[in-house]
Amino acid sequence: xxxxxxxxxxxxxxxxxxxxxxxxxxxxxxxxxxxxxxxxxxxxxxxxxxxxxxxxxxxxxxxxxxxxxxxxxxxxxxxxxxxxxxxxxxxxxxxxxxxxxxxxxxxxxxxxxxxxxxxxxxxxxxxxxxxxxxxxxxxxxxxxxxxxxxxxxxxxxxxxxxxxxxxxxxxxxxxxxxxxxxxxxxxxxxxxxxxxxxxxxxxxxxxxxxxxxxxxxxxxxxxxxxxxxxxxxxxxxxxxxxxxxxxxxxxxxxxxxxxxxxxxxxxxxxxxxxxxxxxxxxxxxxxxxxxxxxxxxxxxxxxxxxxxxxxxxxxxxxxxxxxxxxxxxxxxxxxxxxxxxxxxxxxx
Amino acid sequence: xxxxxxxxxxxxxxxxxxxxxxxxxxxxxxxxxxxxxxxxxxxxxxxxxxxxxxxxxxxxxxxxxxxxxxxxxxxxxxxxxxxxxxxxxxxxxxxxxxxxxxxxxxxxxxxxxxxxxxxxxxxxxxxxxxxxxxxxxxxxxxxxxxxxxxxxxxxxxxxxxxxxxxxxxxxxxxxxxxxxxxxxxxxxxxxxxxxxxxxxxxxxxxxxxxxxxxxxxxxxxxxxxxxxxxxxxxxxxxxxxxxxxxxxxxxxxxxxxxxxxxxxxxxxxxxxxxxxxxxxxxxxxxxxxxxxxxxxxxxxxxxxxxxxxxxxxxxxxxxxxxxxxxxxxxxxxxxxxxxxxxxxxxxx
DNA sequence: GTTAGCACTCGAAGATTGAGAGTGCTAACA
DNA sequence: TGTTAGCACTCTCAATCTTCGAGTGCTAAC
Numbered sequence: 001x002x003x004x005x006x007x008x009x010x011x012x013x014x015x016x017x018x019x020x021x022x023x024x025x026x027x028x029x030x031x032x033x034x035x036x037x038x039x040x041x042x043x044x045x046x047x048x049x050x051x052x053x054x055x056x057x058x059x060x061x062x063x064x065x066x067x068x069x070x071x072x073x074x075x076x077x078x079x080x081x082x083x084x085x086x087x088x089x090x091x092x093x094x095x096x097x098x099x100x101x102x103x104x105x106x107x108x109x110x111x112x113x114x115x116x117x118x119x120x121x122x123x124x125x126x127x128x129x130x131x132x133x134x135x136x137x138x139x140x141x142x143x144x145x146x147x148x149x150x151x152x153x154x155x156x157x158x159x160x161x162x163x164x165x166x167x168x169x170x171x172x173x174x175x176x177x178x179x180x181x182x183x184x185x186x187x188x189x190x191x192x193x194x195x196x197x198x199x200x201x202x203x204x205x206x207x208x209x210x211x212x213x214x215x216x217x218x219x220x221x222x223x224x225x226x227x228x229x230x231x232x233x234x235x236x237x238x239x240x241x242x243x244x245x246x247x248x249x250x251x252x253x254x255x256x257x258x259x260x261x262x263x264x265x266x267x268x269x270x271x272x273x274x275x276x277x278x279x280x281x282x283x284x285x286x287x288x289x290x291x292x293x294x295x296x297x298x299x300x301x302x303x304x305x306x307x308x309x310x311x312x313x314x315x316x317x318x319x320x321x322x323x324x325x326x327x328x329x330x331x332x333x334x335x336x337x338x339x340x341x342x343x344x345x346x347x348x
Numbered sequence: 349x350x351x352x353x354x355x356x357x358x359x360x361x362x363x364x365x366x367x368x369x370x371x372x373x374x375x376x377x378x379x380x381x382x383x384x385x386x387x388x389x390x391x392x393x394x395x396x397x398x399x400x401x402x403x404x405x406x407x408x409x410x411x412x413x414x415x416x417x418x419x420x421x422x423x424x425x426x427x428x429x430x431x432x433x434x435x436x437x438x439x440x441x442x443x444x445x446x447x448x449x450x451x452x453x454x455x456x457x458x459x460x461x462x463x464x465x466x467x468x469x470x471x472x473x474x475x476x477x478x479x480x481x482x483x484x485x486x487x488x489x490x491x492x493x494x495x496x497x498x499x500x501x502x503x504x505x506x507x508x509x510x511x512x513x514x515x516x517x518x519x520x521x522x523x524x525x526x527x528x529x530x531x532x533x534x535x536x537x538x539x540x541x542x543x544x545x546x547x548x549x550x551x552x553x554x555x556x557x558x559x560x561x562x563x564x565x566x567x568x569x570x571x572x573x574x575x576x577x578x579x580x581x582x583x584x585x586x587x588x589x590x591x592x593x594x595x596x597x598x599x600x601x602x603x604x605x606x607x608x609x610x611x612x613x614x615x616x617x618x619x620x621x622x623x624x625x626x627x628x629x630x631x632x633x634x635x636x637x638x639x640x641x642x643x644x645x646x647x648x649x650x651x652x653x654x655x656x657x658x659x660x661x662x663x664x665x666x667x668x669x670x671x672x673x674x675x676x677x678x679x680x681x682x683x684x685x686x687x688x689x690x691x692x693x694x695x696x
Numbered sequence: 697g698t699t700a701g702c703a704c705t706c707g708a709a710g711a712t713t714g715a716g717a718g719t720g721c722t723a724a725c726a
Numbered sequence: 727t728g729t730t731a732g733c734a735c736t737c738t739c740a741a742t743c744t745t746c747g748a749g750t751g752c753t754a755a756c
Contacts, residue, residue: 026718041730044719062718062737139489141499149507151489151499159497159509237585238604241597249595256586374749387699392750410706410749 003053009036010046011055012079015067019319022244024064069282069316072294076279076320083325089118093326097333104158104302107337109233111310111330116236119323120243121314124265128230128307134189135220138182140175140212148175150216152223156305160223166212178209182216191221232265245292245315258289259313270309271299274335277324282316292316296323298331302338310334351401357384358394359403360427363415367667370592372412417630417664420642424627424668431673437466441674445681452506452650455685457581459658459678464584467671468591469662472613476578476655482537483568486530488523488560496523498564500571504653508571514560526557530564539569580613593640593663606637607661618657619647622683625672630664640664644671646679650686658682 003011013034017025027040027047036043047065050056055071058064067075085093096114097107108125116123132155139151143163151161170178185202186194194217206213237259246252258264264287271278280295296318297311310331312323351359361382365373375388375395384391395413398404403419406412415423433441444462445455456473464471480503487499491511499509518526533550534542542565554561585607594600606612612635619626628643644666645659658679660671 024718028718039730040718041732042728045729048720058719060737061720062716062735064718137489137491137497139487139497139499141485141487143485143501149485149487149499149501151487151497151509153491153497153511157511159511161499161507161509163501163505163507236608238601238608241601241604247597249589249597249600252597253586253589256589260584260586372749376749388749389699389701389751390697393698396751406750408706409751410704410747412749 006036006038007046007050008079009034010043011050011067011071012075014047014050014056014065015071015075015079018066019317022317024059024066026064029064067317069284072281072316072320073284076281080321080324083319083321085325085329089326090329092118093330093333097330097337105231107334108231108308108310109235111334112233112235115310115312115326115330116239118326119312119314119319120239121312121318121323122234122236122239122259123310123312124232124234125311126230126232126266126309127302128309132190133224133227133305135187135224138179138186138216138220140179140182140216142170142172142175145169148212150219152216152220154223154227156227156303158223158227160219162219164212164215164219166215168208168211170209170212174207174209178206178213178216181205182213186217186220191224194221230266232262234259234265240314243315245317251292254289255293258287264289265311268295268297268311271297274299274301274307275332277328277331279320279324294318294320296320296327298324298327300331300335300338302334308334354384354386355394355398356427357382358391359398359415359419360423362395362398362404362413363419363423363427366414367665370665372407372414374412377412415665417632420629420664420668421632424629428669428672431667431669433673433677437674438677440466441678441681445678445685453579455682456579456656456658457583459682460581460583463658463660463674463678464587466674467660467662467667468587469660469666469671470582470584470587470607471658471660472580472582473659474578474580474614474657475650476657480538481572481575481653483535483572486527486534486564486568488527488530488564490518490520490523493517496560498567500564500568502571502575504575504651506571506575508567510567512560512563512567514563516556516559518557518560522555522557526554526561526564529553530561534565534568539572542569578614580610582607582613588662591663593665599640603637603641606635612637613659616643616645616659619645622647622649622655623680625676625679627668627672642666642668644668644675646672646675648679648683648686650682656682 010030013030014025017029017033027043030036030043031038031040047056051058051065054068055074056065057068059066092114096110104127108127112123112125134155135152136155137153141149141151143149146166148164148166149161150164151159153159181202185198199214199217202213203210237256240246240256241252246255269278269280277296277298282294283291285291285293285295292315293313294316295311295313297309300308300310302308310327312327314323358378361378362373365377365381375391378384378391379386379388395404399406399413402416403422404413405416407414440462444458452475456475460471460473482503483500484503485501489497489499491497494514496512496514497509498512499507501507529550533546547562547565550561551558585604588594588604589600594603617626617628625644625646630642631639633639633641633643640663641661642664643659643661645657648656648658650656658675660675662671
């Protein structure tokens with residue numbers, strides 16, 4: 001889109017003013033405020049042009065102008081400047097990143113909480129699984145006579161365990177045999193590759209320990225399936241209500257209901273490549289409930305095989321520059337956190 | 349409080365009507381609706397008495413009556429009848445109780461979700477730790493040269509693990525020695541009982557494996573500390589907005605903000621004994637934000653040593669009978685779930 | 697003790713009005 | 727040709743007023 005420099009400055013002034021005040025912006029305000037030495041009348045002419053271009057809108061005849069979604073898009077693509085983080089914010093974010101207990105889940109949910117607090121918008125964080133994960137290591141531990149702990153560790157360095165009861169009696173040597181069998185036959189496989197034939201073969205080899213073998217394998221399958229699916233954390237949802245566009249409950253409630261649905265957030269679009277951001281403005285969203293809402297989301301890497309998302313949901317009148325800068329910082333921090341330490345705690 | 353049977357019936361009619369409609373109830377409505385063969389005028393007289401007793405209130409002169417907190421309290425204590433659960437509800441609850449993967453956390457958070465869906469109010473669930481938990485069993489597994497998995501199991505049959513890097517080289521026999529040492533010296537102890545002197549003694553015994561020993565023990569301490577503290581799940585918060593008393597945002601927002609605070613819910617009162625319920629009506633709550641809100645909460649047992657809470661937050665005009673019945677059913681179900689299977693999955 | 701009748705109260709909802717903000721248009725100016 | 731001042735016009739918001747109706751308390755009759 002080819003627009004004169006002056007029009008750009010006016011558009012930008014309108015948008016930034018509107019972002020701060022949530023009130024339609026009039027020509028007079030711009031003339032006084034935006035450091036352009038032109039009269040309100042001239043600005044009115046320019047604004048009329050910008051309206052014809054579809055970048056501004058009028059709520060009604062005698063109100064000022066507000067940005068249209070197209071206007072926001074133009075702003076985000078071409079006008080927006082890098083926003084600086086304050087020192088407090090950087091400290092705050094760093095603190096969240098360096099939690100003592102670096103459990104994957106907890107770091108991620110804490111990330112979402114902090115982002116929400118800093119941006120004043122609801123924030124969500126997702127860790128998505130990857131396509132091919134397999135078990136790398138099995139271990140069986142006896143606790144007492146009929147009680148065992150099954151421990152499995154996946155490719156993604158996640159370790160899980162389960163306490164089980166087994167009716168059979170097992171000697172230490174049988175247990176050790178079973179351990180060997182599991183590690184020899186069931187590592188490096190995806191759930192789909194664990195066929196009934198394979199189980200049958202294992203059955204013959206395991207003998208009396210068959211029950212425990214089945215339990216261990218099906219636990220492993222559960223773990224893998226669970227890694228494939230993803231966890232969603234949402235924080236600060238009621239913050240939406242702090243913004244004037246949601247003072248109206250009929251507007252706010254469907255949105256809140258939608259966002260607190262289990263799957264709403266995991267179906268949002270994702271940035272094309274790690275390290276980039278995606279900004280969806282109003283009608284660019286697919287979901288009906290998000291038509292007046294914008295989503296800003298950044299992606300990060302979790303180790304080598306998994307990815308995560310961290311994003312913010314807010315009104316189209318959102319401070320995109322500020323939000324984007326903070327998400328970017330956080331996403332980078334998370335990527336670095338999980339990369340420096342491939343053996344980040346798989347505890348769970 | 350001594351009240352004539354007729355007054356009780358009128359009070360009950362007012363309350364149940366108000367619970368359903370959220371509108372002040374007039375004498376005419378009661379006369380037509382409540383199956384008492386008396387005229388509105390008589391009912392007016394009785395209602396005036398009930399108002400003098402502090403059981404009813406008038407929002408303003410020419411509105412009907414609404415129950416006062418004291419009125420609700422009387423209703424809950426003496427008038428309320430057992431509410432029956434529908435077959436669908438029973439099924440729904442049972443389903444949630446018998447999740448395939450019986451991870452403690454997940455069952456509890458699912459419980460909260462289902463209760464919220466059924467009652468249409470926000471619901472919370474808490475698992476509180478108990479006073480003296482110790483480690484029952486340690487296990488160290490080698491994954492590869494410098495990488496180990498630490499597994500600990502607590503009294504409460506919770507098993508946790510962590511993946512660690514250790515710079516030292518350890519032979520299998522050293523590892524097995526360390527396993528023995530850990531199980532001999534550090535089981536049956538609370539975090540407070542693991543003294544520096546004990547660590548010093550262990551240092552001499554462990555030799556080169558000291559690093560791993562320290563890591564394992566401090567992990568164990570973390571786990572125990574974590575068990576002592578408690579997890580809070582909150583679900584369906586936006587449901588509050590579906591109720592007419594929160595159509596007014598100035599009313600709703602402070603409450604939402606309060607409830608979404610980390611610690612708000614864990615500080616609410618608890619029932620005196622397991623298997624009972626506690627109902628807090630409006631001003632009976634300590635927190636300022638809950639003055640117009642009621643809390644209904646039931647407790648359940650998690651195994652032998654831990655306890656849990658499941659509760660609902662809503663307007664004072666809450667269908668106490670219905671909510672209480674559902675919570676009671678669920679709390680009982682949870683207790684039974686965790687008791688039948690002391691070795692419920694300690695996976696985590 | 698119960699009931700009908702009636703005057704009275706008070707809030708909710710609608711209608712009316714005035715003020716103010718902002719626009720588009722026109723005509724004058726550089 | 728681009729810019730500006732002036733002016734009539736539009737439309738919302740908030741305040742004020744009015745009306746309507748539901749519900750009450752009181753009194754007197756049953």
